[in-house]
Amino acid sequence: MAEKGNLRAALAVFWSFFGVRKRRDYDDDAQSLTQAQIIIAGLIGGVVFVLTLLLVVYLVLQFVK
Amino acid sequence: MSDAAHAHDDHGHHAHPTGIMRWLTTTNHKDIGSLYLWFSLIMLFTAGSMALLIRSELFEPGMQLMHPDFFNQLTTMHGLIMIFGVIMPAFTGFANWQVPLMIGAPDMAFPRMNNWSFWLLPVAGIMLLGSFWLPGGAVAGGWTMYPPLFIQGGVSYDLTILAVHIMGLSSIMGSINIITTILNMRAPGLTLMKMPMFVWTWLITAYLLIATMPVLAGAVTMLLTDRNFGTHFFNAAGGGDPVMFQHIFWFFGHPEVYILILPAFGIVSQIIPTFSRKPLFGYASMVYATASIAILSFTVWAHHMFAVGMPVAAQLFFMFSTMLIAVPTGVKVFNWVATMWKGSLTFETPMLFAIAFVCLFTIGGFSGLVLAMAPVDIQLQDTYYVVAHFHYVLVSGALFSIFAGIYYWLPKWTGHMYNETLGKTHFWLSVIGMNIVFFPMHFLGLAGMPRRIPDYALQFTEFNQIATVGAFIFGFSQLVFLVLVLKTIKGGAKASDQVWEGAQGLEWTVPSPAPYHTFETAPVVK
Numbered sequence: 001m002a003e004k005g006n007l008r009a010a011l012a013v014f015w016s017f018f019g020v021r022k023r024r025d026y027d028d029d030a031q032s033l034t035q036a037q038i039i040i041a042g043l044i045g046g047v048v049f050v051l052t053l054l055l056v057v058y059l060v061l062q063f064v065k
Numbered sequence: 066m067s068d069a070a071h072a073h074d075d076h077g078h079h080a081h082p083t084g085i086m087r088w089l090t091t092t093n094h095k096d097i098g099s100l101y102l103w104f105s106l107i108m109l110f111t112a113g114s115m116a117l118l119i120r121s122e123l124f125e126p127g128m129q130l131m132h133p134d135f136f137n138q139l140t141t142m143h144g145l146i147m148i149f150g151v152i153m154p155a156f157t158g159f160a161n162w163q164v165p166l167m168i169g170a171p172d173m174a175f176p177r178m179n180n181w182s183f184w185l186l187p188v189a190g191i192m193l194l195g196s197f198w199l200p201g202g203a204v205a206g207g208w209t210m211y212p213p214l215f216i217q218g219g220v221s222y223d224l225t226i227l228a229v230h231i232m233g234l235s236s237i238m239g240s241i242n243i244i245t246t247i248l249n250m251r252a253p254g255l256t257l258m259k260m261p262m263f264v265w266t267w268l269i270t271a272y273l274l275i276a277t278m279p280v281l282a283g284a285v286t287m288l289l290t291d292r293n294f295g296t297h298f299f300n301a302a303g304g305g306d307p308v309m310f311q312h313i314f315w316f317f318g319h320p321e322v323y324i325l326i327l328p329a330f331g332i333v334s335q336i337i338p339t340f341s342r343k344p345l346f347g348y349a350s351m352v353y354a355t356a357s358i359a360i361l362s363f364t365v366w367a368h369h370m371f372a373v374g375m376p377v378a379a380q381l382f383f384m385f386s387t388m389l390i391a392v393p394t395g396v397k398v399f400n401w402v403a404t405m406w407k408g409s410l411t412f413e414t415p416m417l418f419a420i421a422f423v424c425l426f427t428i429g430g431f432s433g434l435v436l437a438m439a440p441v442d443i444q445l446q447d448t449y450y451v452v453a454h455f456h457y458v459l460v461s462g463a464l465f466s467i468f469a470g471i472y473y474w475l476p477k478w479t480g481h482m483y484n485e486t487l488g489k490t491h492f493w494l495s496v497i498g499m500n501i502v503f504f505p506m507h508f509l510g511l512a513g514m515p516r517r518i519p520d521y522a523l524q525f526t527e528f529n530q531i532a533t534v535g536a537f538i539f540g541f542s543q544l545v546f547l548v549l550v551l552k553t554i555k556g557g558a559k560a561s562d563q564v565w566e567g568a569q570g571l572e573w574t575v576p577s578p579a580p581y582h583t584f585e586t587a588p589v590v591k
Contacts, residue, residue, distance in 0.1 A: 017360075018393070057382050
């Protein structure tokens with residue numbers, strides 16, 4: 001149950017980075033997720049975003065070489 | 066208004082001081098909001114006059130009116146005052162007036178701290194402006210305070226560091242107040258996800274301020290110790306690194322850009338639905354986009370310093386992250402347009418400024434994307450293209466949203482409708498003047514004219530002359546705004562409680578003008 005909630009928080013954060021969310025999904029999030037879950041997921045999301053970008057940069061540089 | 070308010074106060078609380086003491090000792094959120102807004106308006110005219118002096122000098126090549134060092138002082142002080150003395154206090158003024166009214170709270174959470182937050186600002190403002198009269202004049206190294214120039218200057222540099230500390234303190238206290246008010250004092254039933262967008266954007270801005278102001282304080286403290294106590298944080302001769310200052314400064318500076326624009330997004334998100342007579346399209350998306358812009362704003366700082374030299378991997382990283390932050394910003398622009406789509410639009414002055422904001426801020430956003438590309442940025446770094454870019458973001462973005470907000474809420478604050486003809490005159494003069502000043506600067510920058518210089522090569526003359534004419538149109542049109550505000554305070558048609566036909570929210574349920582004390586009994590939101 002808790003794992004499902006964490007996955008849901010991760011999904012919510014992913015959509016927030018894109019800036020779009022369906023009204024129905026958003027209502028479900030508001031019902032089922034706690035503020036703490038969202039904040040922790042947001043911070044982890046920020047770290048994952050940076051790491052993903054670093055990976056992309058690494059791959060681009062490999063390709064250029 | 067005041068008579069009714071005083072009569073009310075006499076039977077519950079202690080009597081209010083009057084005259085100057087009312088304003089010095091006030092803990093009322095409406096009084097403090099007005100103080101912030103007046104301070105901001107005075108500073109707007111002060112720093113705006115500096116801009117007109119700058120543009121006068123640049124009307125023709127060669128030195129015409131002033132010594133080059135005074136020109137540098139003007140550019141530096143214009144930037145510092147416009148950012149810390151105009152845009153930030155104006156938004157805090159809006160927050161003070163509107164956040165309690167919009168969430169159904171009787172006042173801010175910490176009213177005395179609120180008073181102190183405001184009264185620190187004039188102290189800092191006097192320090193900054195007073196430094197013009199010190200030996201060596203005011204600071205002249207640019208508002209970004211880069212060493213080594215900032216380590217070498219005279220006593221006004223120390224004074225500026227102190228002023229920045231004081232303004233940072235004021236911002237942090239203001240932010241603590243806003244966060245506590247929003248999280249703890251909302252009316253029953255007003256859940257976080259029912260809050261008006263303006264309240265959301267300020268909540269997120271307040272967190273950004275608390276996260277970044279100490280970074281700025283750290284950077285300027287290191288400057289202070291380098292200047293006075295023999296440290297060498299930024300002195301290459303002593304083993305320090307001036308580029309480290311740029312990293313620390315822009316780690317504050319880029320979130321600061323969003324501190325200056327997120328409340329503007331909030332104001333525009335209130336106004337467009339009202340005059341479209343439709344709810345905001347994609348409210349949840351807007352909240353999410355605001356939160357993600359805030360988080361991503363910490364990952365893009367070095368795009369301000371592509372030209373200082375950094376590994377290609379770092380250039381790529383900051384280039385990609387900067388481009389990606391355009392995604393949630395673009396979502397917002399689409400949402401505003403979608404809100405207007407098939408709405409019953411009317412074009413009162415607040416709506417005109419809001420629409421101008423959407424169009425012109427987008428131009429500033431696009432030129433930002435151009436500058437995000439490291440190879441292009443290395444060409445355009447420190448040219449007038451950058452000046453054009455950030456003025457489109459800060460003048461037609463932040464400042465226009467402030468005008469929009471004033472026109473929108475002024476009837477609620479004063480109880481009088483403003484003069485629509487004067488308002489529209491102000492709008493058209495501002496929007497035309499603003500574009501005449503700043504659009505030619507794109508061409509000047511692309512042609513290679515550097516920024517922050519008092520003299521230039523002959524081929525740049527015509528575009529500079531056009532910009533100067535536009536600056537005077539734009540500058541003097543602000544007098545129309547001043548007249549309008551004074552006239553509205555003095556009298557005018559009586560404003561209804563609702564004021565605008567399509568307006569939604571708790572602030573429109575209280576009488577116009579808003580009484581001195583509101584929501585002493587919390588309203589219930591369904």
